[in-house]
Amino acid sequence: MICLDEVRKRYYDELVNDVLPFWLKYGMDPVNGGIYTGLDRDGSLIESDKSVWFQGRALWTFCTAYEQIGKRQEYLDAATSLVHFLEDYCFDNDGRMFFRVTADGRPVIKRLRYFFSETFAIIGFASYARITGNEEYKKKALDLFDFVEKLRASKGILIPKFNPEVEPSISFGGPMILLNVLSELRAACPEDSGKINKSMAGLLEEVEKYFVRDDLKVVLEQCAPDGRFMKEHYEGRLLNPGHAIEGAWFIMNEGLAASNQHLIDLGLKMLEWMWTVGWDEECGGGIIQYRDAIGLPVSEYHQDMKFWWPQCEAAIATLMAYSITKENKWLHRFEMVDKYIESRFPDREYGEWFGYFHRDGSLATRIKGNLYKGPFHVPRMYMKCIEILDSME
Numbered sequence: 001m002i003c004l005d006e007v008r009k010r011y012y013d014e015l016v017n018d019v020l021p022f023w024l025k026y027g028m029d030p031v032n033g034g035i036y037t038g039l040d041r042d043g044s045l046i047e048s049d050k051s052v053w054f055q056g057r058a059l060w061t062f063c064t065a066y067e068q069i070g071k072r073q074e075y076l077d078a079a080t081s082l083v084h085f086l087e088d089y090c091f092d093n094d095g096r097m098f099f100r101v102t103a104d105g106r107p108v109i110k111r112l113r114y115f116f117s118e119t120f121a122i123i124g125f126a127s128y129a130r131i132t133g134n135e136e137y138k139k140k141a142l143d144l145f146d147f148v149e150k151l152r153a154s155k156g157i158l159i160p161k162f163n164p165e166v167e168p169s170i171s172f173g174g175p176m177i178l179l180n181v182l183s184e185l186r187a188a189c190p191e192d193s194g195k196i197n198k199s200m201a202g203l204l205e206e207v208e209k210y211f212v213r214d215d216l217k218v219v220l221e222q223c224a225p226d227g228r229f230m231k232e233h234y235e236g237r238l239l240n241p242g243h244a245i246e247g248a249w250f251i252m253n254e255g256l257a258a259s260n261q262h263l264i265d266l267g268l269k270m271l272e273w274m275w276t277v278g279w280d281e282e283c284g285g286g287i288i289q290y291r292d293a294i295g296l297p298v299s300e301y302h303q304d305m306k307f308w309w310p311q312c313e314a315a316i317a318t319l320m321a322y323s324i325t326k327e328n329k330w331l332h333r334f335e336m337v338d339k340y341i342e343s344r345f346p347d348r349e350y351g352e353w354f355g356y357f358h359r360d361g362s363l364a365t366r367i368k369g370n371l372y373k374g375p376f377h378v379p380r381m382y383m384k385c386i387e388i389l390d391s392m393e
Helices: 004-026 052-068 073-089 116-132 135-153 173-188 190-210 241-258 261-278 308-325 328-344 377-391
Strands: 045-047 107-109 363-365
Touching (some): 004 052, 052 073, 052 116, 052 377, 116 135, 173 190, 261 308, 308 377
């Protein structure tokens, strides 16, 4: 059986001496501020545009490392650079945010369908408020959350992916990510916990009512606005095990915070279903990218790949489940995903993690970062697992 004391030591070492230093050395932009994420295996820059998602995500990462791992000046300096780049260059005049900007902050892409740049800025501002005590960033985080809620509630602002007159649908991603946003907001703004908890309750109800499907024993990524299973469409049947497992630990985490056994049980149920669906017994383990809810073929070309982030979410979720239940099946599953990660993802020569493997375990690309991969899922896994392990002592 896995030794959890050794796991904690390994996770701390890899976080503090490998992953965070890689991004501090190669990602941070000393000229314009902010962070680059388009990096080759050795850290060399291969894309000079900047991901707006990662200005907020990396801000959260370095703030949380400063708060939880140690008050190191390099973490605070990185966070300060990131928060200023976010404020100065990542918002458009209408209050919405860009998705991609140039190295010096000129807009390249603005995605009118989504609000994820905003959600990651919220957790960044909230975490910066926590470590600095600066009330201005509490207000920025709260105001931006209110803005996102208005975007969600207003018809015609967020451009739907599918024609709402012909094939209306709702997605799991929005309410799921906002659960995490509200958790971070509450930690920064405890005086507003009443309002935050009310919003949290609404999102939890939305997730459980529409996407957690006892009839199918899966967590759907998309359904009709009335909850109907859209089995006639690829998208309606699509399962994203890593995404659902991430949502499962968000819900367990909220259950623990609120001493709510129903939420804990809900998260455990989601995890059980989506581990069963997502763990690839046929080809060496790992959480696979996509599945179909009723076993039909999946249309996406990368449906059978093993990305870095679902493994991170599975590690957090299974360890959290073990800490709650003390059931050995969860410890065993944590050990399975930990071994799978260690066998492939960390780059022992140049540092950090590879991100993309084929189903057979062969490396798909040596890239270390892009618009979607940067200092977030990996350091969050290490920090959250360390937090869980410390809570078990």
